[in-house]
Amino acid sequence: MEVLVHGAGALGSLVGGLLAPAHDVTLVGRNPHMRRVREEGLRIEGAVEARVRPRAVTDGRHRSADLALVTTKAYDTDAAARALATGEYGAVCSLQNGLTEERLVAALEPPVLAGTASYGARLLGPGRVRCTGVGKVAVGALAGGESPLADRVARAFDDAGIEVGAAADMPRRRYEKLAVNAGINGPSALARVTNGEVLEGPARGIAREAAREVGRVAAAAGADLTPDEASDALERVARDTAPNRSSMCEDVAAGRRTEVEAIYGAVLERADERGVAVPTCRTLGSVIRAWEAGRELREK
Numbered sequence: 201m202e203v204l205v206h207g208a209g210a211l212g213s214l215v216g217g218l219l220a221p222a223h224d225v226t227l228v229g230r231n232p233h234m235r236r237v238r239e240e241g242l243r244i245e246g247a248v249e250a251r252v253r254p255r256a257v258t259d260g261r262h263r264s265a266d267l268a269l270v271t272t273k274a275y276d277t278d279a280a281a282r283a284l285a286t287g288e289y290g291a292v293c294s295l296q297n298g299l300t301e302e303r304l305v306a307a308l309e310p311p312v313l314a315g316t317a318s319y320g321a322r323l324l325g326p327g328r329v330r331c332t333g334v335g336k337v338a339v340g341a342l343a344g345g346e347s348p349l350a351d352r353v354a355r356a357f358d359d360a361g362i363e364v365g366a367a368a369d370m371p372r373r374r375y376e377k378l379a380v381n382a383g384i385n386g387p388s389a390l391a392r393v394t395n396g397e398v399l400e401g402p403a404r405g406i407a408r409e410a411a412r413e414v415g416r417v418a419a420a421a422g423a424d425l426t427p428d429e430a431s432d433a434l435e436r437v438a439r440d441t442a443p444n445r446s447s448m449c450e451d452v453a454a455g456r457r458t459e460v461e462a463i464y465g466a467v468l469e470r471a472d473e474r475g476v477a478v479p480t481c482r483t484l485g486s487v488i489r490a491w492e493a494g495r496e497l498r499e500k
């Protein structure tokens with residue numbers, strides 16, 4: 201399969217690199233990373249060790265592939281969609297955190313699949329990515345149900361040795377992941393603690409309530425996820441990733457922009473549309489947004 205990975209940072213380089221031995225992969229990213237991949241190949245280190253040679257480019261416009269994977273940060277989704285709209289793709293699938301697929305649907309003609317990836321990835325430097333945790337990929341129709349296209353994409357991941365499931369319940373999975381991110385990311389970023397410390401420490405109640413609120417929004421949206429299930433998912437992921445710092449915690453610690461809008465913004469938008477009260481998510485989102493506004497002022 202021809203696969204284009206738009207946004208080849210940590211996750212995109214890892215997934216693209218894992219797909220490369222079995223497929224014709226093009227990474228779209230930025231220099232100096234792309235230049236090094238072009239010149240010397242991509243080295244995957246850590247939980248998976250490999251050296252592969254995907255194509256590596258910096259201009260994602262006017263390209264074509266059977267599948268485009270979107271792995272930019274969520275706040276770069278609109279720019280990614282604009283670039284992808286100039287090309288030709290059989291399908292587009294996001295592996296990002298947060299609810300970004302609707303933005304891709306609004307901008308693109310090809311079918312947009314929903315995806316989740318529980319791999320851990322960190323860019324070590326140009327041409328080098330560390331796999332910090334072997335995970336699973338799920339892909340399926342955005343609205344749920346069987347999808348021959350998702351089956352084909354899942355087979356392509358499987359051919360490359362990636363554990364994958366073609367999932368008929370992506371609406372539930374997307375909300376479950378959103379609940380986990382809403383429960384862990386804000387509290388861990390504000391308290392500067394690991395995922396495990398969110399669960400064990402004084403922020404536990406806030407984290408659980410944020411996840412439960414997402415469960416209420418999901419139920420109102422017909423996504424088959426209850427508040428208890430959302431809270432259980434949060435507990436499970438926080439336990440499984442206990443020593444890790446969440447992406448939002450890393451972003452805040454490094455003074456970088458966060459994915460607050462794709463996580464808390466998405467919860468609030470959907471909650472407000474359906475009249476669901478989400479005071480905990482609203483508070484967490486407001487404080488992270490306030491930090492971001494302060495960060496922008498400090499940069500000026």
Ligand SMILES: NC(=O)C1=CN([C@@H]2O[C@H](COP(=O)(O)OP(=O)(O)OC[C@H]3O[C@@H](n4cnc5c(N)ncnc54)[C@H](O)[C@@H]3O)[C@@H](O)[C@H]2O)C=CC1
Nearest residue numbers: 207209210211228229230271272273274276296297320321
């Ligand atoms: N890193 C991880 O372990 C995981 C990340 N995710 C999600 O995956 C997404 C990506 O995360 P990371 O890979 O960690 O971020 P990252 O910042 O390492 O990678 C994003 C890359 O996209 C590139 N990019 C953005 N716009 C571009 C454009 N127009 N043209 C070319 N390149 C462009 C950036 O230069 C950057 O290298 C996020 O939504 C994150 O939450 C999900 C699961 C695990």
Ligand SMILES: CC(C)(CO)C(=O)C(=O)O
Nearest residue numbers: 384441444445446447448
């Ligand atoms: C699941 C979790 C919380 C793992 O750290 C994550 O997705 C993130 O850090 O953004």
